[in-house]
Amino acid sequence: MRNLPIDLDYLQSTLLELLNTPSPTGMTDGVVQRVCHHLDALGVEYELTRRGAIRANLPGQVHTPDRAIAAHLDTLGAMVKGLKANGRLEVAPVGTWPARSAEGARVTLYGDEGTPRFRGTLLPLKASGHVFGREVDTQESVWQKLELRLDEAVHNQQDLEALGIRCGDMLAVDPAPEFMDNGYWVSRFLDDKAGVAAVLAAVKAVVDHRLTLPMDCHLLFTISEETGAGASHILHGDVAELVAVDNGTLAPGQNTSEFGATIAMQDSTGPFDWYLTRSLTGLCEHYGVEHSRDLFRYYRSDAASALEAGNDIRTALVCFALDASHGYERTHRDSVAAVAKLLMLYMQSGPLFKRDRHAIGPLEDFAEPSGDPSRDPLEE
Template structure:
């Protein structure tokens, strides 16, 4: 099916709004409320799990085999590990990210008594005191601390102010939307994915098109700690497309433009048929795309399979430079991804047998194993003998 028109201004506005809401894993209530409000505004009534994951169904012409599109609401962050004698806070990370990218960040510490602002600093932060030791000290979470913007000279002051071990720390985004289409911010992983899903849903609603099967828009809340889709995916979903970040770095094929379709990550290959269906849709709809393999990466797809879901999974990504650090993306990739999702959501079902959880071999697909036919004759490409 042809891709639908995507409202780019809406996509950008949603991303700005999402980035303004702190949502480290375990502290996602506010963003759950915001996304539910937006889904209801679009005319789709969502369901919310006990802990705040969201799923919303766009009814299809038939129910099965239903599809799902998923992105995650939670981001990286930190927690207070220890109230230090010097009146500062020791941290442990939420999710897997380097303290190198935490140094110098502004942050908010959420206590039972309210929020406090602060800065994450290396232990030796003053060049006038430590000189070259500022540059030679080790990097790591034991070597940074939060300087709270309140009168806190020691641990007793911190206790008096209401700080406790386990308080959640949200890292400021430092967001910039540039006129040339680049977007620089922390937490683009995966708030850009959430904005893409909302923009694709809006395109579906605005077009009035009914998907061929029930299609779920799913938002998980604990992807950064490996849980993700484990407890939110409807049991009747046969295919799930995850939207997340791709890593643009040396040795990777990901790009900040177009769609990067993942062929595998550290958990293994993605579903052959679903992945190649997305490649075909991108090709047929003239959507720029490239393929990549991620060695140190997992997503909502892995958590769904590990939880026991017998579901075909694929991963489509927007290229992120410096993922889990000072991230940068381009609006071209976000638009391309949203367009691909609309093409997928309106496309006919390739494997109708997937409507049944188990069945006979009849209708089970084939993977190509025959020798390839060359596009050109060998004598057109190889030099003549002698």
């Protein structure tokens, strides 16, 4: 196993490109095409589902069991719910995010043809202190109290209809990225485009050094994680291990590493696989990857949707640090790079247990509590 360097320039430029490609759930074709172009440039074969989720393939010496790494391309967004008599638009969220995080966001409205048509701002109903006084601070912060102000000469419902605006038109929120010289990256939708960039950077390291992997590794780029479906429909039947890549929350009471990778031990759906999580922490310890372990109470990922779809697989969650998740988010370059390095090492590791090539087997070949005594996951 080789501890390869991660191309930080590629990591940053890829992330910026992804952030500047709008992709709210339900409108992900553009970002899918960009990721496919990156895979083409890396010489990685891939295939797409009917709706556009990507399954790329890094061949290994063993074809079964195989493993998968998943990251999601879709982001939060909004949709036109109704045309109002005052010329504003009623909106509804796409994905789960608080209305207070949407207040003041600049957005682009897309019509049925999928091209940007109008610009505007999401505002609370009582947006001006000069008019409403202290009520601007006391009004409830919910999506029913938000409206979209278009930057067009529209003053009533008829004006909106004349522009061809309809219920169901999609809204993409500006990411407003800022990459600072001290390594902090600030933007909306780092969840999960920083994870996608980390996966691609890990693949680039493996491809650039022409490594032969010990087992097949599938790269899954899902398009509906923010609304719950995620990796439920994209797995090969012989995948035994799935590592989801997503954000780890920086907040009081959490143990996420601000400058390293975080291995989640449990989320809202329950514990992750004992052996897979400890294999990942073992890789970090053996190869000096800064890391921590954490638990998340109000969180689920592509791993949960894969299990709920009926897949009998080992799952784990690897996280980059994220402050103010589902808001105006912040991470650090070192954390995303640490995730990329861990994924690069994981791709080079062998299967956890030989018995995982079979979905069903006898007690005699079942894993012991201490792991398979005949194999050291770190010994290559």
